[in-house]
Amino acid sequence: MDEVHQALYQALIDGQLEPGSKLKLTEIAGRFGVSAAVVREALSRLTEQGLVQSNPQRGFIVTPLSVADLLDLTKTRVLIETLALRESIRYGDLAWEGRVLATHHTLDRTPMLNGDCANPAWVQAHRMFHHRILDGSGVTRLSGIARDCGTVPSSTSSGRTARGGILTGTSSLSTGRSPSALSPGTRTAQRRH
Structure with missing residues (x-):
């Protein structure tokens, strides 16, 4: 889980993921060869850090910036x-x-x-x-x-x-x-x- 969190964190900080874009659990899980639960945990940590937002019924998105x-x-x-x-x-x-x-x-x-x-x-x-x-x-x-x-x-x-x-x-x-x-x-x- 730490590897997935760190990779996503770096991608967010480096601007590789567009603010406001949807983060698809299955795609991320497939990319890292881990379960969706591991990705969900990593995204939850990124939510705590303010880099990702969790929307009920819609999943996770990259935090929009103004x-x-x-x-x-x-x-x-x-x-x-x-x-x-x-x-x-x-x-x-x-x-x-x-x-x-x-x-x-x-x-x-x-x-x-x-x-x-x-x-x-x-x-x-x-x-x-x-x-x-x-x-x-x-x-x-x-x-x-x-x-x-x-x-x-x-x-x-x-x-x-x-x-x-x-x-x-x-x-x-x-x-x-x-x-x-x-x-x-x-x-x-x-x-x-």
Whole structure:
């Protein structure tokens, strides 16, 4: 069941499943060679995570997204990430700062686009950068909540992309916050990401 849940979760986050589309138990079960009960359990977990909706008599659908949903999630993410980042700056040690700089170096040198599409390597580097800047907080639950807020399916109901689940230009490091609130290593990151 964990394998099915993880595969569906990744497909949702990567935007492979269109928001509002029906998720057919028998097709998914056949694809993974498991029973419909296993698929139903995986979809129930995804419902708890807000990525799937369960409709009585109609089954499961990919949660539709609107611009208002994305704006609300973005505001929540900025508030939570800002708090987590403050804690990381306050409590992060030299090793944490080195990891942040190394991850930023990777992000800085990875092209954002691959032709007209988001570059999967950049999406991963961007995600890792955000994870890394929050790792120094020492508050595991806060970092986990911030990560969950950054988990947004990469396509909206209008077909526009949110660049692989990361809402471009809306992260806590690109909100125009005063650089004085950041350590020297993250001031550079603020200017560029």
